[in-house]
Amino acid sequence: xxxxxxxxxxxxxxxPEIGGAIGALRRGDVEILRTVPAGSTNPLDAGCFPLxxxxxxxxxxxxxxxxxxxDLPHNFLPETSSLHGLGWQMPWSVTEQxxxxxxxxxxHMTTTPAPSGAGASGWPWAYSARQTxxxxxxxLKMWLDVTNxxxxxxxxxxxxxxxxxxxxxxxxxxxxxxxxxxxxxxxPTGEIMPAARFADWRGGAxxxxxxxxxxxxxxxxxxxxxxxxxxxxxxxxxxPLLHVYSPADGSALCCExxxxxxxxxxxxxxxxxxxxxxxxASLEMQISAS
Numbered sequence: 001x002x003x004x005x006x007x008x009x010x011x012x013x014x015x016p017e018i019g020g021a022i023g024a025l026r027r028g029d030v031e032i033l034r035t036v037p038a039g040s041t042n043p044l045d046a047g048c049f050p051l052x053x054x055x056x057x058x059x060x061x062x063x064x065x066x067x068x069x070x071d072l073p074h075n076f077l078p079e080t081s082s083l084h085g086l087g088w089q090m091p092w093s094v095t096e097q098x099x100x101x102x103x104x105x106x107x108h109m110t111t112t113p114a115p116s117g118a119g120a121s122g123w124p125w126a127y128s129a130r131q132t133x134x135x136x137x138x139x140l141k142m143w144l145d146v147t148n149x150x151x152x153x154x155x156x157x158x159x160x161x162x163x164x165x166x167x168x169x170x171x172x173x174x175x176x177x178x179x180x181x182x183x184x185x186x187x188p189t190g191e192i193m194p195a196a197r198f199a200d201w202r203g204g205a206x207x208x209x210x211x212x213x214x215x216x217x218x219x220x221x222x223x224x225x226x227x228x229x230x231x232x233x234x235x236x237x238x239x240p241l242l243h244v245y246s247p248a249d250g251s252a253l254c255c256e257x258x259x260x261x262x263x264x265x266x267x268x269x270x271x272x273x274x275x276x277x278x279x280x281a282s283l284e285m286q287i288s289a290s
Contacts, residue, residue, distance in 0.1 A: 007100035007135035020092035020104045020131055021046035022162075025140055027289045030229055032139075034163045034252075049088040051159030052129045052146050053108075054272070056215075056243060056262035057081040059187045063265035065155050071121050081185065081263075084161065087129050100135040109149075125154035139288040147280040155265060156275040158283040159239065159258035166207070166253040169227040173204035174242060177218025180261060186213050187263050207246040207253060215261050216242045223255045231290050238283035257285055 002023055003014040013023035015036065021043045025033040033047030043049045061072040061082035072082035075089060087106050096103040106129045110122065126149040134141045148154040176195040180188045198212050199205035204226070219242040223234040239257030246253055259281070260271040275281055 003094060003097060003102055005100055005102055005133065005135050008137040010135045010139060012133060012135055012140060014102055014104065014133065015043075015046060016092045016094055016104050018046065019043035019049045019088040019090065020106060021050075021088070022048040025287065027139070030289070031165045032232055032287060032289050034165060043088050046163070048160060048162040049084075050129065050131055050144050051157070051161055051256070051258065052085045052087040052106075052144065053123065053125075053127055053154070054085045054157040054265065055159035055256075055258040055260060057083055057186060059185065059263045059266055065265065066153070068124065070124060073122065079185075081187070085157070086123060088161070092131070095130075102133045104131045104133075105129070107149075125150040125152070127154060127156075139286065141284070141286045143282060143284050145280050145282040146275070148275040148277050151277055153274040153276050155270075155272045156281050157258070157260045157264060157272050158281060159243070159256055160236075160283065160285050161254060161256050162234070162285075162287070164225050164232060164253045164255065165227070165229070166250060167227045167229070170253065171204045171206055171226050172199075172201060172244075172253070172255070173224040173226070174201050174216070174222060174255070175218075175220045176201065176216035176242065178216070180215045180217065182214060182262070188215070188261055188267060190267075192217065207250070209248055209250075211248050212244050212246040214244060215258070216244065221257070225253070225255070233286075233288045233290075235286040235288075236284065238281075239285075257283065259283060 005012040011026045015021045015023045024035040036046045076083035092104040092106045130145045132143040178192040181191040198208045225232040236257035243256040264271045
């Protein structure tokens with residue numbers, strides 16, 4: 001069942017049971033985020049979904065943390081990596097709802113004993129995740145939080161995966177210091193390339209006719225997307241990196257605020273925080289349009 005929010009000419013559809021995803025975001029009759037196809041139950045068809053407790057890919061769905069070898073689910077076959085965390089494939093519950101605001105919750109209550117040096121199957125730390133949505137005259141403001149419910153520090157990462165409308169006239173503008181190169185599995189190589197490797201994002205550019213699936217460093221937290229229908233702006237905090245996904249066929253455009261690089265749990269330095277028991281990490285995103 002979907003949840004509909006309205007405020008100041010904006011409309012937001014939420015899909016709690018489909019990964020806590022956004023089904024649609026519109027201003028008047030103008031699409032801001034893409035609209036999920038009728039009948040789809042796949043969060044990858046949605047307008048946005050949460051990345052928690054980690055973002056993007058974990059190579060071979062394995063990592064070691066504080067001496068614990070963790071095997072994650074292969075949740076995006078046929079890829080060998082684990083993708084986008086756990087929350088996007090789990091149902092979320094509605095804990096608060098009003099005309100212009102809503103809160104969704106998801107809990108991961110593992111039965112795996114607390115890590116003690118042995119191996120672990122699945123994510124061995126219990127956590128709760130919360131998404132808060134608020135509509136107003138300036139558009140959509142949302143927060144994503146994760147709280148460590150386990151007795152030991154937990155590696156924690158957060159991100160949001162919005163799919164913006166993409167049209168032939170689309171131009172994307174953002175400021176970044178560099179782009180992280182990746183191998184053929186889209187795992188970082190450790191090399192930092194010029195941010196303008198694919199396009200002059202700083203000056204504003206059309207997405208290229210080749211795949212971009214890369215993380216940008218030194219991001220200032222802002223993105224502007226313009227086309228013949230107007231301008232969309234994204235502002236984020238708690239996310240030092242911007243991940244851009246733009247397939248060569250022009251079928252999608254994602255500008256994802258994230259807290260860490262792909263495969264951060266196997267990279268050095270890792271870039272993921274060790275979240276103490278009972279503590280919370282958070283990320284905030286605002287989407288506006290004109």
